[in-house]
Amino acid sequence: MRWLIPVLLFALSACEVVPTVQPAPGPAPSPQRSESQSSGVLRGRAEQAARTFVQVVQTVEPVAESECRRVAPRMNCDFQILVDDRPGQAPNAFQTIGPDGRPIIAFNLALIASVENADELAFVMGHESAHHIMGHLARTQQNAAVGAVIFSGLAAMSGANADSVRSAEEFGAAVGARSYSKDFELEADRLGTIVTMRAGFNAVRGAAFFTRIPDPGNRFLGTHPPNAQRIDVVRRTAQDLSSGM
DSSP states (O other), X not given: OTTHHHHHHHHHHHHOOOOOOOOOSSSOOOHHHHHHHHHHHXXXXXXXXXXXXXXXXXXXXXHHHHHHHHHOTTSOOOOXXXXXXXXXXXXXXXXXEOTTSOXXXXXXXXXXXXXXXXXXXXXXXXXXXXXXXXXXXXHHHHHHHHHXXXXXXXXXXXXXXXXXXXXXXXXXXXXXXXXXXXXXXXXXXXXXXXXXXXXXOOHHHHGGGGGGSOXXXXXXXXXXXXXXXXXXXXXXXXXXXXXXX
């Protein structure tokens, strides 16, 4: 993790938005002083974001790996945490599998800068780790494959040409991949709450992150459930865990 801090500081300082500094009564500060003050605010925010991120990763990662070994002992539980430092992206975090089979949890700088406290960042990490522990990536790929076979087969039986069959296959894969995505998100919210709380963070406070992102509603074949439903799952899971489940 030592390499992470300077990279994070540099990238955050390049994209952080600095609030307007109101001058004190009296002579206006020189442009050089104002620029220096702004740079100080920037660097201070970047350093705080970096410290919070490193603290959360160091605390949550061993808990997530322990929970992974408990729930899925045959799975690779050696998480690798990566930071995507490309500028101009919307806040995002995701879970995937590396070429060597190692599970990856990736955060971009916009997400790291957007969280309001360590609890929110810990909850996001717990949620993404839960996707791996529950095998959601493999299950999504399997659902996509089944959808592709069914739709392409129906198209072929109807006498469609090769291009139409190919289009049906692609559409079927998309439908299959989305069929259980809302359930997967709620499963990850539940297990992510457990990981977050066992790491010593407040999952309910962390789930407040949902109140600041667009609500997907309950759209047909949507990929995410309504934010209110997700927050309710977190609250109920936290209550069960506090009472000993």
